[in-house]
Structures are given as structure tokens and as C-alpha cells.
Amino acid sequence: MTIGAIIFVVGFLMQFINIGKLPGDIVIKKGSTTFYFPIVTSILLSVVLSAIFYFLGRFR
Numbered sequence: 001m002t003i004g005a006i007i008f009v010v011g012f013l014m015q016f017i018n019i020g021k022l023p024g025d026i027v028i029k030k031g032s033t034t035f036y037f038p039i040v041t042s043i044l045l046s047v048v049l050s051a052i053f054y055f056l057g058r059f060r
Contacts, residue, residue, distance in 0.1 A: 022040045022044065023040065024039060025039060025040050025041055026039060
């Protein structure tokens with residue numbers, strides 16, 4: 001339940017923080033269909049989370 005609550009809060013906050021519109025993210029629009037693949041956002045999020053977990057592991 002805790003993980004679900006965290007995911008819910010992060011999803012809610014993502015509405016107000018436009019982190020998913022970085023240069024390098026792939027957006028393909030054809031007609032009424034839009035395909036969005038946030039590759040740069042995923043890489044940036046991975047680096048930030050890796051650094052956070054690394055520092056948390058060092059101080060335990």
C-alpha cells in the first residue's frame with residue numbers, strides 16, 4: 001500500500017512539473033494518433049534515482 005501511495009503522489013505531482021517535455025523525447029503525431037516515447041526523460045530519471053540510491057546506500 002505504501003508503494004501504491006508513493007506512485008499516486010508522484011503521478012499527481014507530475015501534472016504540475018513538466019519533466020516529460022525534454023528535448024530528445026520522441027513524439028510522432030499522425031492524424032488523431034499521438035505516440036510519445038520519453039527516452040531522454042527516462043535516462044535523466046534513471047541517473048537521478050541511481051545517484052539517490054547510491055548515496056542512501058553509502059550512509060547506511
